[in-house]
Amino acid sequence: MGVSYNPFSLEGKTVLVTGASSGIGQETAIQCSKMGAKVIVTARNEDRLKETLSQLEGEGHSMFIAELTQQEELEKLVGSINVLNGVVLCAGKGMTSPFPFSTRGKYDSIFEVNFFAPIELLRLLVKKKKLEKDSSVVFVSSIGGVDSFQMGNGVYGASKAALNSMMKFCAKELAAKKIRVNTVNPGMVNTKLIQGGAISEEQHKMDMEKYPLKRYGEPEDIAYGIIYLLSDASSWVTGHSLVIDGGVTI
Amino acid sequence: MKTLEEFVSLFAEQFDETDPNEITANTEFHDLDEWSSLIGLSVIAMVDEEFEVALKGDDMRSSITVEDLYNKVLAHL
Ligand SMILES: NC(=O)c1ccc[n+]([C@@H]2O[C@H](COP(=O)([O-])OP(=O)(O)OC[C@H]3O[C@@H](n4cnc5c(N)ncnc54)[C@H](OP(=O)(O)O)[C@@H]3O)[C@@H](O)[C@H]2O)c1
Numbered sequence: 001m002g003v004s005y006n007p008f009s010l011e012g013k014t015v016l017v018t019g020a021s022s023g024i025g026q027e028t029a030i031q032c033s034k035m036g037a038k039v040i041v042t043a044r045n046e047d048r049l050k051e052t053l054s055q056l057e058g059e060g061h062s063m064f065i066a067e068l069t070q071q072e073e074l075e076k077l078v079g080s081i082n083v084l085n086g087v088v089l090c091a092g093k094g095m096t097s098p099f100p101f102s103t104r105g106k107y108d109s110i111f112e113v114n115f116f117a118p119i120e121l122l123r124l125l126v127k128k129k130k131l132e133k134d135s136s137v138v139f140v141s142s143i144g145g146v147d148s149f150q151m152g153n154g155v156y157g158a159s160k161a162a163l164n165s166m167m168k169f170c171a172k173e174l175a176a177k178k179i180r181v182n183t184v185n186p187g188m189v190n191t192k193l194i195q196g197g198a199i200s201e202e203q204h205k206m207d208m209e210k211y212p213l214k215r216y217g218e219p220e221d222i223a224y225g226i227i228y229l230l231s232d233a234s235s236w237v238t239g240h241s242l243v244i245d246g247g248v249t250i
Numbered sequence: 251m252k253t254l255e256e257f258v259s260l261f262a263e264q265f266d267e268t269d270p271n272e273i274t275a276n277t278e279f280h281d282l283d284e285w286s287s288l289i290g291l292s293v294i295a296m297v298d299e300e301f302e303v304a305l306k307g308d309d310m311r312s313s314i315t316v317e318d319l320y321n322k323v324l325a326h327l
Pocket of ligand 1: 018019020021022023024025042043044045046048066067068069090091092093094113140141142143185186187188189190191192193194
């Protein structure tokens with residue numbers, strides 16, 4: 001076995017990463033490029049997306065600005081793509097809202113981004129036959145709403161639970177096309193999604209103490225799990241939720 | 251614009267066990283028996299609904315009295 005032996009390599013694969021202008025998506029795009037993939041990055045903020053593009057290693061990467069809740073923009077994005085071997089559906093947003101304040105409008109605004117956008121993007125990619133045989137699709141879900149039910153996290157958690165459910169339906173149906181579909185379900189990760197919101201810095205510090213590994217995750221902790229699911233090392237893995245959470249749901 | 255008095259009563263509405271009359275502008279709310287992180291989140295959500303101001307968790311923490319919090323809301327308007 002040579003030093004280059006690497007069953008997790010993404011060499012020869014083209015991978016689309018949404019939410020690539022920040023946090024987990026940005027780190028995933030960078031790590032995918034380091035593993036040899038050609039990466040297509042997408043998000044709304046042009047400056048931050050360019051920043052991601054500039055950090056990708058190797059050649060052949062590209063970026064596409066899109067508001068994923070807009071059908072025309074989804075269609076343009078899909079139209080711009082030739083063929084993919086991997087998709088990471090990472091764009092998403094958070095919300096803290098106790099149940100009595102969780103109006104229909106709040107569910108709509110979260111479900112648009114966290115559920116309908118990635119599902120519609122995947123639908124278009126499948127329908128337009130943009131996914132090569134043996135492709136891998138990874139949704140970035142959450143432990144929230146699936147294994148963890150923190151107070152005030154219902155709207156967000158429900159959107160992720162819906163995503164987890166659709167992942168399994170897609171895994172079963174798309175297996176006929178040899179497309180694998182999985183999720184990663186992170187615990188709390190240090191990104192701007194959890195900073196400066198209704199939960200104070202001090203409350204986060206107390207929450208961290210509940211983690212057996214005594215820290216929140218970093219974006220690369222999640223990116224490495226995504227790489228496993230994109231790589232041929234996980235060829236026999238589909239319909240699975242990979243929990244990456246420092247042990248908090250034990 | 252809602253007055254301090256109206257704010258105090260909206261604040262008091264977030265509690266279930268505490269007598270609303272017990273809560274005044276000068277109440278040091280973190281010391282109330284019923285105070286909890288969920289009530290804190292409810293106060294933030296109430297402020298968002300009534301004032302369209304997104305208070306941060308750190309605003310709650312650094313406020314001692316109900317009036318302090320009202321002033322934070324005014325500062326964000
Ligand atoms: N951080 C955590 O603790 C945590 C835990 C579990 C799961 N997650 C999940 O991980 C994913 C990434 O979150 P993060 O923590 O990395 O957050 P983040 O740093 O806020 O990144 C969110 C990304 O989504 C993009 N985005 C948001 N709305 C969009 C829209 N309407 N159209 C297109 N792009 C959009 C943002 O880009 P633009 O603003 O440039 O569009 C950004 O790149 C989310 O799905 C989140 O739910 C996070």
